[in-house]
Amino acid sequence: MTSDGLSVVVTIQHPSNVHFFRNAITEFRSRGDDVHVFAREKDIACELLDEYGIEYQLLAGGSSNLYELAKVQTKYEYEILKRVRSLQPDVLLAVSEPAITHASTCFDCQSVLFTDTEHATIQNYLAYPFADVICTPESYWDDLGNKQVSYPGFHQLAYLHPDRFSPNPRVLDHVDADEDDKLAVLRLVSWDAAHDIGQQGIGGVETLVEGLERSGVRVLITSETELPASLEDRRVDLPVHQILDLLYYADLFIGESGSMAIESAVLGTPTIYVSSLSAGVLEKLESWYGLLFSHAQSPPPQQLLEEATTILETDSSVWESRRQRLLEENVDMTEFILEIVDRTVAVPKSRPGALQKTIDRVRQR
Structure with missing residues (x-):
């Protein structure tokens, strides 16, 4: 943690990730946290980042088949590891993305993974064993063990909660x-x-x-x-x-x-x-x-x-x-993102028992 606040890495792999994190990014930055956004090209994800004025670095391109996807993911993982090694952030955030969990395992930082998609089996298989905290809706079917924090909510309430969204009739x-x-x-x-x-x-x-x-x-x-x-x-x-x-x-x-x-x-x-x-x-x-x-x-x-x-x-x-x-x-998901990050980074990675107690307290919130 820097003297001015947290150092936070947010990764974007899909347009929906932009919506999910954009209000949290604004909140982090408004309170003095240092936020680094890294993206992989997917559909209109970069267009959305530009539209919302979110500064980011594009680390990998898109893919049109499984072979290209494997190549892109390898490049993306390498670029994430390189930047995390340099930045030494406090926390890494992503939606169902293995790269941040691998980086947090290699370096002294925490990874918080958000997921609501049980059938993303390949991503989940590669990510879950290495994540520090896995946040899922209460309706999530799978039991992920001690790392799992369940909340009453939907990812979409990070940006569609009435406190966050006003429809434009134009x-x-x-x-x-x-x-x-x-x-x-x-x-x-x-x-x-x-x-x-x-x-x-x-x-x-x-x-x-x-x-x-x-x-x-x-x-x-x-x-x-x-x-x-x-x-x-x-x-x-x-x-x-x-x-x-x-x-x-x-x-x-x-x-x-x-x-x-x-x-x-x-x-x-x-x-x-x-x-x-x-x-x-x-x-x-x-x-x-x-x-x-x-x-x-x-x-x-x-x-x-x-x-x-x-x-x-x-x-x-x-x-x-x-x-x-x-x-x-159900909860305002942006508020939940801020809460789980603050609670997670308050516990040193070298004290997994203390992190487990923090997870347990969040479960009882």
Whole structure:
């Protein structure tokens, strides 16, 4: 720890990591901590970092297959180790990223890993044994042993908690809509992440879109892949940071992206999630809060259309009351990040027993 505060390393491997850490980075810096942000190129992660004015160093490029991913990860690990050796930070932070846990094992610093994705098995296998603290939602399915700290919450509440997020209605101007329009956002993913191999999502997209539009719903599509020619004009062309505003004002979200499904549900927008991938947080949003409806396999387009119609005909006050309950029962994740970092770095790495007592106290908070 420096005389002016903590030395903190934050790593970014995915656009969702930018959202997760951006308010914490601001809080750390405002109280005098020295924050170093290192990124790996992935989708729009660097665009988001630029949009939010977060200074960072890009350590590795992107990848399009498993072979390239292995090469990129090797380079990234080397670059992280080199910088940690030079900086000697107090704490390393990441979401489901092995590199920081390996670096903390090699040098005298603590690693705090945040994860909510049970099916990221390769990353978890490489990271968990070396992490000092692993923070998971209470809904996380796996027992990770003494290192695990569970909290009532969702990663998305680090940036979508009402204290952190104010929706901007100007997003409706960008899509030529007003608040009276019935809007459905459809999200399609590329299925090229390491944990996506062999998985699948929505079938019969054209039939689904045509059915929704016949009932007076406007469909806006955000897609990582090429769309059929008949649907290309529904593709949303928004500044990267405005998609969250669009999710807030939408009446329905249908998608294959787990992260975006959780964002939508946390914002109070009813969500249909179609994917063979699941997680404890998704299950809780469905079974406990009733804001998400999931399908492990794509149902026939007509069945999906009927489900969407039922949701759209439900009074909006139902979804708002369910969201309010969610907010009352879960933490502001940015506050939790700050708390767990302060508690962790207060204990020397050479005293694992004391760190365990600190973890136990946080569990009882």
